[in-house]
Amino acid sequence: MKDERSIGAYASHEQLVAKARPYPELWRLLVGLAIVVATYTILNLILFGLAAGLGPSGWQTGLQNGSSPLAMLVLLASFGFVTFGVTLAAKWMQHRTLTSVIGRWSATIPQFRVVLRALLILGAVIFVLPPYDYGAPLVPNLAFFTWLALLPLSVLVVLIQTSAEEILFRGYLQQSLAARFRSPLIWMGLPSLLFAIGHYAPAAAGDNAMLVAVWAFIFGLLTADLTARAGTLAPAIALHFFNNAVALLVVSLPDSLSGLALYHLPYDMTDTGVLRQWLIVDFAVMIVSWLTVRLALRR
Incomplete structure (x- = not known):
């Protein structure tokens, strides 16, 4: 990643890193x-305390795993606190605005539109291609008209959640490291590793936990690459949003973050047979999605 070709390909990243360069000290990042x-x-403690007190009896557990529509809406919306935290950190530690972390709006919004449109077309193509089932019939979750009525709010909170993660990992963390270290191995690799650690959940995923973490690490590298090429977080946010919208709102795993999905998969995260097969397929879809974004941006 250190050759001139890579550095040239990532020249647009300087648009995001420039305002962090006067403050490269690692203590500031920490x-x-x-x-x-x-x-x-x-x-979060305040929000979930209020929500637990105001909600129906016994729904506190659902707030932790998103097992009901209301719990999922609250849980995903709470990621807005991450964005708020980054806003404070960027201002106090680097004298930057949130816009400088995300990228110029004149470039961010058009890039988001272009990428999301390309991914929707890709999704439609994948939908009509085999295989046509998940190894067993899908399990209905929400009634269709209930799901449809919730969809505008559902889409909004998924956008809040995915934007927050990108703003933290591919935004503040990646840019702060790039201001201190020249090598993409560090400023792409370290945030991706932390992103993977955050997705390592052996209690929930069992023997599949490491495979899920590897998936997250590669996803982090690919979105870091898109960010460095585009000079904004828009492509990474759009790709993350597209991925999570399908996984959380259309067909989700039944054991966690499942409250807003139209259907549930007929197996859970600990299944080491069928789920591993689909994770391999998901790896392939992730690579194709990354290439689609590259093509849409011509980068």
Whole structure:
């Protein structure tokens, strides 16, 4: 990644990194991350405390795993606290605005539109291609008209969740490391590794946990690559949003984050047979999606 061709391909990344360069000290990054974690934790405790008190009896557990539509809406919306935390960290540690982390709106919005349109076309093509089932009949979750009525809110909270993760990992963290280190191996690799660690959940995924973490690591590298090529977070947010919208709103696993899905898969995260086969397919779809975004951006 250190050759001139890679550096040239990532020249647009400087548009995001430039305002972080005057503040390359690692202590600033560490304090900034502490601000993000503290902000998210404190505001989440307040939100979930209020939600648990106001909600129906016994639904606190659902708030943790998103097993009902309302729980999922609250859970995904709470990721907005991550974005707020990054806003504070960027301002206090690097004297930057959130816009400087995301990218110029004049480029961000058009890129988001172009990429999302390309991914929707790709999704339609994949939908009509075999295989036509998941190894067993899908399990209905929400009634169609209930799902449809919730869809505008569902789409909004998924966008909040995916934007927050990209703003933190491919935004603040990646840019802060790039301001300090020249090598993409560091400023792409370290955020991707932390992203993978955040997705490592052996208690929920069992023997599939490492495979899920590897998936997340590769996804992090690909979205980091798109960010560096585009000079905004728009392509990464659009790809992450497209992926999570399908996985959370259309067909989800039944054991977690399943409350807003139209259907559930007929197996859970711990299934080491069928799920592993589909994870391999998902790896392939991820690579094709990344190439589709590259083509849409001509980068």
